[in-house]
Amino acid sequence: MLSGWERQQRSRLLADATIEPRVALLRRFTEFAGSFPWQWSAGDVEDFTLSLMSGAARLAPSTIRGYHLTLRMFCDYLLDGRYGWVSECEQRFGVIPSQVCHDFNTVAHLNDYEGRPGRRPFTYDELQHLFDFLDTRVERVQRSGRKGAWAALRDAQMVKTCYAYGLRRRELCLLDIADLRPNPHMRQWGTFGAVHVRYGKAVRGSTPRRRTVLTVPEFDWVVDGLRQWVEQARPLLRPDDRDALWLTERRQRVSVKSMDNRFAWLREQADLDADLTLHCLRHSYVTHLIEFGYPERFVTEQVGHSYASTTAIYTNVSNDFKTKTLKAALARVYDNTQEER
Template sequence: MGGGLVVEIPGAAPLELVSGVVHLDEERAVFEAMLTGWGRQQRSRLLSEDTVTARVRLLRRFTEFAGSFPWQWTPGDVEDFTVSLMTGTQRLAPSTIRGYHLTLRMFGDFLLDARYGWVAQCEERFDAIPSQVCRDFNTVAHLAEYEGRPQRRPFTYDELQHLFDFLDTRVVQVQRSGRKGAWAAMRDAQMVKTCYAYGLRRRELCTLDLPDLRPNPKMRQWDTYGAVHVRFGKAGRGKVPRRRTVLTAPEFDWVVAGMRQWVEEVRPILGRDRVEALWLTERGQRISVKSMDHRFAWLREQAGLDSDLTLHCLRHSYVTHLIEFGYPERFVTEQVGHSYASTTAIYTSVSNDFKNKTLQAALARVYQEEQQ
């Protein structure tokens, strides 16, 4: 298509700016049209509403910081913005800052793409055109596979035992006190144990429904608790949530009794037979990820555990312990829903005891062969 014709695709300037209309604040009007257009283009790629909203919010924040609009931005504005993010008590992690840079870079690429017509609009209206302000020399490079907080780690076996003992004791104490909430204490305990026993992400845990509990033909005595079907796994960019079935491992078979008690004895007390959500609030609604985060933070504090141990650390513990139990790498990767074994390796942090036993076995094998 020649002649500089702009195709009317999602996010194109002609779809967002009405020809012939004079705006009292033209700069602001064009900027808002850019954001609306980019949001439309992002949604056309099937990105979630939360992702689009967060990215647009960042662009507004950067515009306010720079004190100028996209056709006036410079690489120096990015550098100053980055410095502001790395100073003070609320210093952001490198991975977060890199994510901000990526958003700014993608927005710049969108504006400079001739198919959308924003360069022509800026040149006609402001006698200026936007440029790519995110370059290799002023953005965070992705040099390490894992950039999370180093304080985050798997639970040790002792910490897990302490946490589970605390949860069980809390249920008994609430029951004996005669106070309301014994079933809620049971729910909290079983949610935490299920998160660990199946290596689930927080959203995967909270979105489980009763039909997601599946049998394992090899272990009929577990009834419908031989596996959980995850329907809302982490989605790739612009893709739908990935599904997987996580089998109940024999080392975690203790979760079956707790799950059976919750589903068959405790949950029916709420009288919400028509609600399929596995985990319910006091009002009979599905418990949210945010609510579960708050619940776990409170439980962790009451148990006297390290504040850096989050609910997601239980997933790291699951991966680590499966490796220590001797499961093949491919099995572990499939269980936790990773696309690559290298991602699973990042989650793994085997104990010194496991490494010592592995080394002892290797020494015995090698030196026995030499003596023969």
């Protein structure tokens, strides 16, 4: 049964990173229930859910909902007449499998965003503090005469690029030199007028989606940093025919896991909130573009969302922006009223 369901998912071109955790969960649930899939009951699901919600290692509602979805999909596979498991179980064991997940024993998806409340956009002060810390760290390491100035410059520029273009972690790490594109309307930016993302988030087994993220005037400071990295710092490593934009000291591409660990360390050294992750910079990018007055459709295209509603989830405008917007509305409404009088 597990092998057949695994083949079904691979036929949909789903990634191993999606399939393997699902199969592992089914094995875990089978061991918990102490029975085979054709013997599972709705009560087994409820007992399993209660076990996930108890103790210090209590799981988040979104994680439990994902477990329920996996169990539901597997049961749908078993009950599909095209695979013959119903008749096979009835013939061999005298019982047939059933759908053990239903609307009354599974977590409902009620909110668009189910992430941790602490995962929020950086404030302007936090961003300035982080960037100042990164720049100071490069200067401090360079003055000390120790190794690490080159890596510190790379880390600083990676973090700044992630924010300036609203990139996901994987999109950032998989950038190549060829992905830096010019903007014919801003020739002074050279080849840093846009970033071509070739490894955007795939959906349901599709190939990675592509998009071009334009450099916006409010973030034009990133151009000087990228130019310094590409033209001065990166060549010191003698990359030869390596195309990766971000390289390690061993001339290997910086991995997503490595970048996550580096950012966690930098965040701790900068004394920032532990809930702020590298992906929060993407939330900051969306929020700040909205505050700068860019149309919602433009922001949606920049970050590669399919729907504006997804972009809205990322948006968390500041109180200052709300106050300015309200003042503008008051002036527009009441000034017009006074003129009419």
